[in-house]
Amino acid sequence: MDKSKIKVQTFLSRVPLFASMRAEELDRIALGTTEVRLEKGQMVFERGDPCIGFHQVVFGQIKLSFTSAGGAEKVIELIGPGHSFGEALMFMGSPYIVSAQATEDTLLLHVAKPTIFREIDNDSSFAHKMLAGLSQRMHSLMCDMESYSLRSGTQRVAAYLLREFPEGGDQFTLAASKGVLASRLNLTPEHFSRILADLCSQQLITFKGRQISLLDRAGLRRCAE
Numbered sequence: 001m002d003k004s005k006i007k008v009q010t011f012l013s014r015v016p017l018f019a020s021m022r023a024e025e026l027d028r029i030a031l032g033t034t035e036v037r038l039e040k041g042q043m044v045f046e047r048g049d050p051c052i053g054f055h056q057v058v059f060g061q062i063k064l065s066f067t068s069a070g071g072a073e074k075v076i077e078l079i080g081p082g083h084s085f086g087e088a089l090m091f092m093g094s095p096y097i098v099s100a101q102a103t104e105d106t107l108l109l110h111v112a113k114p115t116i117f118r119e120i121d122n123d124s125s126f127a128h129k130m131l132a133g134l135s136q137r138m139h140s141l142m143c144d145m146e147s148y149s150l151r152s153g154t155q156r157v158a159a160y161l162l163r164e165f166p167e168g169g170d171q172f173t174l175a176a177s178k179g180v181l182a183s184r185l186n187l188t189p190e191h192f193s194r195i196l197a198d199l200c201s202q203q204l205i206t207f208k209g210r211q212i213s214l215l216d217r218a219g220l221r222r223c224a225e
Contacts, residue, residue: 008033011109015056016082017129025119032115036108044100044108051096053112054086060106063180064098075183078103078176087134090116103176156185157195158224161205165214174210199223 008030012018018029036055038044044055047066055062062079076098079085089096090113120127151159160181164172174181182192199205204220206213214220 008035008109011035011058011107014058014082015084015109017056017084017133025123029111029115029119032112034110034112036110038102038106038108040102040104040106042102044102045096047096047099049096051086051089051094051113053110053116054084054090055100056084056109056111057081058107058109060108061103061175062106062108063101063103063176065101065183066098073183075180078180078184080175084133087130088137103180153185153187153191154195154198155224156187157192158199158204158220160185161199161212161214162217162220162224164212165217170214170217172212174212178210 009023009026012026012029012033013021018026021029032053036044038060044062045051057079059081062085064076064079064085065073066076067073077085085100086096116130120130164175166172176184178192178196179189182189185192187195196205196207199220200207202216202219202223204214204216204223206215
């Protein structure tokens, strides 16, 4: 058996969508799967490109964004390991409505559209997993809309920090630059920096570069609420 195929199957088996598949099912998926290796800053696709499958992140991070007529970038989502993107447009047969760029060295799996449609026809449980993933993405986007509409900038930043701190841990490293995260939270970089500084002055957190330390979880939770 081809070594590259074995490698792809190994990666596929680590992806939640494919984790429960049998070896022969992974064989079929692997035939329609290609590895996409990207260096930091490389584009996966541009807005308007045709969508002929979907991507899963094995390691690294992908930024989904679009650019306004005035040149301002709006970050829609940051996609990390184990998560996917592009499924909805694949089913719709529409071109990409955002651009995708690697924010660090990244390995993606691209699964071709015919492969997915064949598995859906063969296995209803696979279709259920695809629907669950799409529903989760829709729920996340609705929560974002609610947050942008009803929450202050400080509430958004505090809630983001609380989500990122590991269970029982008091330190983490920001997943992207402050400019990217500000856009993701619908803030200007200056506003994002002022909020971080204000949380520091309240002795709720400290930060150095992209390293964030938690001083008062209860106080930060009150800010988020």
